[in-house]
Amino acid sequence: MCATSTHPEVRGEHIAVGFPGQGSQGPCMGVPWYGHRAWNLVEYAEQHLGRPLVPMLLDPAVPPNGATETQLAVVMVSMMAWSQLEQEVAPRVLAGHSLGLIPALFAAGVLTAKEAVTVASLRALVTEEACRRHPGGMAAVLMPVADAEAACAEHECWVANDNAPQQAVISGTRTGLRASMAAARRFGAADVIQLDIAGAFHSPLMKEASARFQELLQEIDFAPTRAVIVHNAVAHPPGSATDWRAVVAADLVTPVRWRETQLLLARRGLTTFIEAGYGRTLTGIAKRTLDQVRLVNASSPQAITELARTLGRPAPLVRQ
Template sequence: MAIGTEAVAWVFPGQGSQAVGMGKELAARYPEVAHLYAEADTALGFSLSRLCWEGPDELLTRTDHAQPAILVTSLAHLAMLRQNYPEVTGNQPLFVAGHSLGEYTALVAAGALAFADAVKLVYRRGQLMNEAGKGNSGMVAVIGGDDALLERLCAESGAEMANYNSPGQTAISGTKAALASFTELAKSNGIKKVIPLPVSAAFHSSLMRPMAEELSKAIAQVEWTTAQIPVISNVTGKAITEAQAIRADLTLQTYSPVRWVESVRTMAAGGATRFVEIGPGKVLSGLIKRIEKEVELVNSDDILK
């Protein structure tokens, strides 16, 4: 499976990819993986590893636990792929990217953020997201409808576009009233599937601005360096490398839509022909397949199991 390094992109999943037991077998087989989880436990002051490996599911799924758990597990997958399957990953990819939370994982992989700092930062991000969820807001997934139609329905209902995930698959955020109005408008415009999502707040919307202000303080306290690999921004769908741009991007990311379709197209247009999804689950592989049909898709879960 040899391929030129310059043709590879690494992509990292976001929240929702967690599953009890993730990383357990890898940690038992590889001391390096066990060490990563131990380092995360020390950074957080509690046993994240036990939550990953034993659950219970309701605690692992909690936003402040799920985010560092997915980050650590994804980086464990990356370490084992690079050690044992370099022909799959290449030594250095052309791009790295992550979906929402996954952008933090990508920044660690690109050398812009230290592992322990990332673990603590996404834990704080999760805490703030939990606190933001105490209001009367949420999200829905929409299957069908083009972007122009959905954007018009958002403008009419007061809802907001949250995730441009793939053609025909979008997430919408807003107050409960705005989402109810959006759902009615969507049905009257021939969209048959509007599915409430099990999240606590209207993530990636303007309702998250107060939370973003607090997160920006935590971001400012962390040491950032220039990324050694171009990182594709969720906010713009374009590459960033400079520390100042990264800090600003992560604050904006909190209340801006995730432009995953544009991100994938940027990487493909930039020469990426193999996308390696690194972390638990296969969500991103499914989305990428619908965005760029000609690229090769590789999933770490398939390789490492």
């Protein structure tokens, strides 16, 4: 007799797992995972990178700070979340928001744990240098993307993320960002929030870093994906010949089309969206974009255990 799979996907759920990006970090973000078997990933990463990671994940006095620490912290927590989550669910689709592409590639088998940590470290290296050479920042503006583009038009600032129908992120030089934030307020933004991100990601200020990153990635093995990855509203099926080196490097300068990515997930029949990692950034954005989709945060071992108990319940269909 054949055993029946306990994966919720088989019980009728159409699950997508998304991994958050830089800006989702917070103090003590690794605490829920300390002592869990997934914590081995942190210990392994410390040995591989030759640098401490535990303090910024556990100590409230030294939260992740700067481009290097925030990127490593976000990726490590997402990888720990996936290491348990993959035992409980079988998602049809994976997606990563900006930096979140790295743990998505880990989840899809494109990168091993060692390679994912290495790629995150190299990304941090080149972007930290870019932040020093081309100082800048980012801000969330609660307004349509077209209005955000208008706010940036006359300044050294660009739309970096199209996150939701009424939420964009802008990125630019310090002077350009301040001017564009002021313009966004004049143009009617419901709110303008400067983000805790040390640099102008997804803008032309990262052009040199992107080129250097692609050079460094030549030493990394990228395997064919074993799962569907939706990246910037483009679906990459299992085994596709996607040049992930080029994609990962280009991400530093390419705007994040997250609103369109979410809508594509919905068109694929999404019923449950799981945010794998720290915080509620992606589920918060999804509330502004997706109707009739169950939103779940897989931010701790306890949350994932509860998720496994509840996902089998019938979920509403996505409105097409």
